[in-house]
Amino acid sequence: MWEALKRLYHRMGSPKWFYEISAVWLPWFAIPAALFLIVGAVWGLAFAPADYQQGNSFRIIYIHVPTAILAQSAYAMMAISGAIFLIWRMKMAAWVAASIAPIGASFCFVALITGAIWGKPTWGTWWVWDARLTSMLLLLFLYFGVMALQKAMDTEENSAKAGAILSLVGLVNIPIIKYSVEWWNTLHQPATLKLTEESTMAMEMLIPLLIMIVGFYLLFATLIFMRTRNHVLWHERKKNWVKKLIQPEAEK
Amino acid sequence: MFFESFAEFLAMGKHGFYVWLCYGITALVIIANILAPIRQRKKLIEQQTRLLRREKKNASEA
Amino acid sequence: MSLVTATIKRDLVIAARNPGEWLNPLMFFLMVLALFPLAVDPDPKFLSKIAAGVVWVAALLATLLSLDALFKADVEDGTLEQWLASGESLFAMALGKVFVHWCISGLPLTLVAPLLALMMNLPENAYSALFFSLLLGTPILSLLGAVGAALTAGVRSGGLLLSLVILPLYIPILIFGASAVYHAGIGMEYAGQLGFLGSFLCISLTLTPFAVAGALKLNLSR
Numbered sequence: 001m002w003e004a005l006k007r008l009y010h011r012m013g014s015p016k017w018f019y020e021i022s023a024v025w026l027p028w029f030a031i032p033a034a035l036f037l038i039v040g041a042v043w044g045l046a047f048a049p050a051d052y053q054q055g056n057s058f059r060i061i062y063i064h065v066p067t068a069i070l071a072q073s074a075y076a077m078m079a080i081s082g083a084i085f086l087i088w089r090m091k092m093a094a095w096v097a098a099s100i101a102p103i104g105a106s107f108c109f110v111a112l113i114t115g116a117i118w119g120k121p122t123w124g125t126w127w128v129w130d131a132r133l134t135s136m137l138l139l140l141f142l143y144f145g146v147m148a149l150q151k152a153m154d155t156e157e158n159s160a161k162a163g164a165i166l167s168l169v170g171l172v173n174i175p176i177i178k179y180s181v182e183w184w185n186t187l188h189q190p191a192t193l194k195l196t197e198e199s200t201m202a203m204e205m206l207i208p209l210l211i212m213i214v215g216f217y218l219l220f221a222t223l224i225f226m227r228t229r230n231h232v233l234w235h236e237r238k239k240n241w242v243k244k245l246i247q248p249e250a251e252k
Numbered sequence: 253m254f255f256e257s258f259a260e261f262l263a264m265g266k267h268g269f270y271v272w273l274c275y276g277i278t279a280l281v282i283i284a285n286i287l288a289p290i291r292q293r294k295k296l297i298e299q300q301t302r303l304l305r306r307e308k309k310n311a312s313e314a
Numbered sequence: 315m316s317l318v319t320a321t322i323k324r325d326l327v328i329a330a331r332n333p334g335e336w337l338n339p340l341m342f343f344l345m346v347l348a349l350f351p352l353a354v355d356p357d358p359k360f361l362s363k364i365a366a367g368v369v370w371v372a373a374l375l376a377t378l379l380s381l382d383a384l385f386k387a388d389v390e391d392g393t394l395e396q397w398l399a400s401g402e403s404l405f406a407m408a409l410g411k412v413f414v415h416w417c418i419s420g421l422p423l424t425l426v427a428p429l430l431a432l433m434m435n436l437p438e439n440a441y442s443a444l445f446f447s448l449l450l451g452t453p454i455l456s457l458l459g460a461v462g463a464a465l466t467a468g469v470r471s472g473g474l475l476l477s478l479v480i481l482p483l484y485i486p487i488l489i490f491g492a493s494a495v496y497h498a499g500i501g502m503e504y505a506g507q508l509g510f511l512g513s514f515l516c517i518s519l520t521l522t523p524f525a526v527a528g529a530l531k532l533n534l535s536r
Contacts, residue, residue: 037282041275046261047254057267060274067278086528103285110281114274121267141482148478152469158532162465165529166479169461172521173483176514180486187493219282226289233296242300249301 013090015232016241022225029222036215044208051205057121060114062209066216068111068132071139072174074104074220078146079171082164092228094160095235097167098150099227103220105143112136131185135178142170156235317402318410325414335383336418339376340426346372347430358435365434366444366495373423373448374484377455380419381480382473384411384463389533398534404527409519412453412460412526420452436499443498443508450511451491457518458483464529487514 011017044062051058078100084093115133120126127133150163201209236242255261264271329335350368351361388394397407427448428441436444462480466472494507 045271045275049254050265055267056264057270059264059271063274063278102288106281106285110278113277117270117274117277121270138482138485141478145479145482148475149465152466152472152475153532154468161532162529165461165525165532166465169458169483169522169525172517173486176486177482180489180510184489184493223285223289226286226293230289230292230296233293233300237296237300243304246297246300246304249297 013092015092015236016239018092019229019232019236022229026222026225029218029225033215033218033222036211036218040208040211040215044212048205048208049202054122057118058205060118061205062212064111064114064118065209066213067107067114068136069213070216070220071104071108071111071136074100074107075139075142075167075174076171078104079164079167082160082167085160086164086168091235092232094157094164095228095231096224097164098160098231099224101143101147101150101163103223103227105140105147107216107220108136108140108143112140129185131182134185135181138177138181139174142174146170317397317400318406321407322410322414325411326417329414329418335380336422339380339419340422342379343372343376343423343426344430346375347434350434362435362437362499365431365436366440366499367492368434369427369431369436369444370447370451370488370492370495373427373452374455374488376423377419377452377459378477378480378484380415381456381459381463382466382476384415384460385467385530385533386472389467389530394530394533398531404530405523408460408464408523408526408530412456412523415460416453416456420448420456424448424452436495439501440495440499443504444495446508447491447494447504447511450508450515451487454487454511454515454518455484457515457522458487461522461525461529464526465532467530468533487511490514 040062044059048059050056078097081093081097081100084090085097112133115130115136116126119128119130119133146163146167149166150159153159153162233242253261262268262272347368350364354360354364385394388397397404424445428445431441431444459476459480462476462483465479466476469475490507490510494504494511497504497507
């Protein structure tokens with residue numbers, strides 16, 4: 001098992017191998033992602049019962065919660081691949097980190113905006129300084145910082161390293177930020193009505209949520225593959241295997 | 253099916269606007285996320301093809 | 315004399331000869347404070363309610379303003395390369411630089427803030443909380459800020475980028491610092507918040523110098 005993992009890791013370091021294998025893997029992620037998302041959305045929108053307190057507006061949960069979870073774990077993944085890049089100098093890891101940043105930020109944005117829209121029927125205003133929304137907003141700021149740094153330096157390698165260092169510092173900070181925001185929130189406005197109360201969810205509501213979470217993760221993997229493949233093509237453009245790949249196009 | 257009719261499904265109680273707005277925005281973001289790398293890839297390959305052609309032309313002229 | 319103490323001494327002497335370096339953040343602090351009564355409401359009751367938050371926000375911004383120059387000169391004139399060539403640990407060097415930065419920005423802010431809080435009509439029993447929360451909090455601001463300053467030292471117009479990168483990381487300190495002052499003002503216990511600030515200080519003292527050292531090396535390979 002360990003040996004197999006090690007072999008996989010070393011292969012992952014080879015951009016050519018990744019480019020070839022990801023072409024095979026891509027449909028195995030993309031098609032289930034589409035299936036899960038469609039089934040989950042239809043189930044959540046049309047078949048799950050309405051919430052006794054919030055009515056039908058609660059159906060936003062099927063987007064808000066998966067994207068919020070995803071945005072947070074995407075940041076962690078970005079930081080970890082950044083660390084792999086810093087420690088073992090594996091270029092693939094840097095490209096994966098660069099691919100994750102815009103995807104994670106866009107999911108974070110979706111979680112934020114769906115939370116705000118959900119707030120309108122629930123609390124009567126478009127924005128409430130609720131603990132989850134506030135920490136999502138701060139997470140979005142963290143993403144902005146990393147994305148800005150990833151483009152700031154004069155060489156691509158240094159930009160990647162700067163982004164990796166910042167994302168690691170951010171990773172240490174995320175639990176602290178989350179905790180302090182929650183603490184601040186209970187002090188100032190104890191919310192009487194929370195958007196989500198996971199423990200009290202009925203089975204018929206929970207299953208579509210789980211389906212959506214799986215679907216969003218699969219979509220996330222698909223998107224990472226697509227973006228990382230582009231990074232590989234760009235950085236290896238001077239290598240022979242890429243030239244061979246493009247050759248038939250050029251001869252037309 | 254939780255709803256009695258399709259019209260009711262669209263209305264979502266009184267919350268149709270909010271629910272559909274959320275799902276619409278999400279769909280847009282997902283589509284943009286899928287299209288961006290595809291377009292980028294096309295551009296990349298086009299650019300490299302042009303480069304390769306030029307290299308070949310220069311080689312044959314010289 | 316080791317390189318670190320020599321650098322600390324040199325930087326302190328430079329700051330002493332250029333009073334602008336430590337006076338400018340103070341003046342900025344004062345001006346930001348003056349904006350709030352002008353923009354919102356000069357009513358003393360209202361001011362005393364927002365004083366805790368406003369003083370903390372102003373202190374945070376003033377620190378941020380002074381961070382931009384932290385490593386710029388050392389990167390540009392080659393001092394940084396000399397450090398690395400000397401074999402001295404970058405960890406100690408980073409701590410030394412942060413210490414000097416705190417001496418010329420955080421410490422004066424901490425000393426002056428209680429005086430300026432008078433203008434904001436801060437409740438009387440909040441002054442000690444303000445002093446101690448700033449005393450514990452401003453070193454963290456310097457430590458975290460040093461990471462951002464090291465990352466953006468070689469970037470043109472890095473100042474704006476620096477704020478973008480660092481501000482979200484400042485949020486927990488702002489929350490606990492401002493709440494310590496606020497709670498002291500309404501006569502409640504505030505030792506808990508100071509405890510949190512103290513533990514943040516310990517964490518950042520041990521971890522951030524590594525990040526600063528790593529980030530500084532990026533400016534070398536140019």
